[in-house]
Amino acid sequence: MKCSVCSKEAIIEVRWKGKAYCETHFRGYFLGQVRKVFDKFGVKGKICLALSGGKDSAACLEALTHLDVDVEALFIDLGIPGFSEECREAAEAIAAKLDVDLHVLNLQANYGTTIPSLVELEGKKPCSMCGTIRRYLMNKYAYEHGFDYLATGHNLSDQLAFVFNNLANVYLVPFREIGPVLRPREEGKLVGKVKPLYYLTDEECKVYSELAGLPICEDKCPYAETATTNLMKRWLHSLDLEMPGVLRRFAESFMRISEGMERDEEISGCRICGYATTAGVCKFCRLMRRVRRKSRG
Ligand code: AMP
Ligand code: FES
Ligand code: ZN
């Protein structure tokens, strides 16, 4: 297989474009797709990139250093023994290699708790709790430190697997969150959100992070429930092999559906912390309140 641009040996096929690329031209393609999100949606200003230490957010940070944006990184230490330390070391090494400032926010130091102790107290699966905590802390950090946007490493495959998982459970609300950009909303102290890898697949992000030689952490979270997500991803990938471009078309359709759905539900400031909620007290504060009560016995 030869590169469609320069006829060197190709390292990857980008099926939706009907092209194959060598290392140099793949990097150009990848950065072009990232740039497209910023240009199309007019995203600019100070960007806080949520760096988990994994391949996607690492590839995303590397790509952002090639764009004309002011970027810093944030790692959240959730206190998961072994896993959080590995991820933190990777995040530190990635940020140092890319010469980007890294901020570390520690759940134990700031809120006196960790994911394992929350799991024990709540007796529930950690994924949704962890999601609530991460989303809350990332937004709060970015808001308090004057960032215009919070960027995450969600890629096209993640987005679609997430939506199909929700469809499989007749759960439609997160449709509203699937676009590449969400505007800031001052009433809930919400910074803007951007997903720079929105048009790029899992495979493309993996290849890009390998080419960039980033010291990523490949460990999986011990609580991760990936069975259905992986199944969805495998299914989407095999569909894409038979129908090149179908992933992007799915994403486009979902975006249009979400535009047609009722949006901008009433958001107000949480009575306790002032951050966004639709219910008086936000999910994060409700969780922390329950935890305090339970730990007091
Ligand atoms: P995930 O839900 O694990 O697929 O993560 C989605 C995105 O959230 C990642 O691409 C990162 O941008 C961000 N993220 C996940 N975990 C962390 C963390 N511990 N610290 C900072 N950002 C994170
Ligand atoms: Fe949150 Fe695994 S990273 S539960
Ligand atoms: Zn080439």
Ligand code: ZN
């Ligand atoms: Zn709150």
